[in-house]
Amino acid sequence: MIFSRVLIIKKYVNHPLKGINLLFSAYNVKKCGEIMPLAFESVNHGQVAFGFFNIDTDMLLLEQYFFFATEFCTLVGELARVSDPHIFVDRMEGYQISERELIGDLMGAIYGIRYTGFIGEVYKLYPFPKMPEAFKQQPEGYKNRKTIEYIIKEFGNQIDIEFIATTRAGNVKIGEYEFSRLQFLELVRYVWQGGYPGWRDEVRPEYVMRMKKEIEESRSGFFNGIIF
Template sequence: MPLSFTSKSHGNIAFGFFNIESDMLLLEKYFFFADDFCEWINQMTKQDDVGLKSLQCKVYYIADPNDIGDLMGAIHGMLFTGFIGKLYTLFPFPDDPKAFKQNPEGFKTREVVKSYIESFSAIKDISIEIYKDGQAKIGPYLFDKSVFHELIRYVWQGGYPCWKNEVRPEYVMGMKESIQKSRNSFFKGVFSS
């Protein structure tokens, strides 16, 4: 389930997983797979500690909120509009609340998810930037360091409701390892206070 995070540029924005059988993340109108996010973080951790760091990334962009769909309507099985609604017709919200856990094998549904989102979206280039002053930007969204760290921890935890059986995908484990080995001061404290 996406959560609200405070950006410095746009106020509260939604970020997170939105279907437990897919490893796709949303950031407002931008959609990308969790392994891409982890790889972007891995690349950023390898950059040195001097000046602006920028990484160009391709994402799916859905301009019209109607084409995104109604997440709460889809979760409750009442309204299946847009991309999210279409995805929930294939992967509905579980009847048993205990089954509400993020599937660490969500990557196995990727081809289906891609085929669904491609009819609602356009591919867009965005940049992820880390500034020397401790701020970071994903596309148009500017975050302070602590909130950007929260985004990383959200993916590490499997969002809300967390990873099924507490099993994380390898790409998530690799992201944590890269962060822990990084000499870039921006990533200090992601997994410790």
């Protein structure tokens, strides 16, 4: 059964550059009982969209930024290995699509009625599953990386996305978006869970398991309180 839940985000309506949130015409699409991606709180931009957008790729979106979960988990693991740094600075490879029309219509792609922009091209290759029980994040999604990179280069620019963590303030910046420590831990938990369809059969990619291990072994207090 397909249904939707309206989540009004008034501040995003008619905003010309507010990225992925506008793709939903101010609401998130709910199908098969789950939402992808989700709205998360940030320090400097209010609610922002973050998450997986197709179950057959491990690419994540953060508003106009797109990057692979492999890169995200690697950076989180590196942060966990550093013992209480005052500041942790790194970059991860990714892409930026500044025009929302080029990002595409996620709702239309999920329903198979409108394939536009980058997301539309991805769903042409990897359509939404017909059976609700098949709506699970695929742990083999990383194997499609070359295909996804080939597609996104048609719509966006390849960039290095700055990643900065300040342990005293407890904040993390990913590109232009800043999160409190607890807000950032929610992003980490989301990836661990495989979004909110969840990983298929609870099977996680090796890079996700490695991230969890590095967090659990971390001597830094930065990850205190995270629950897997």
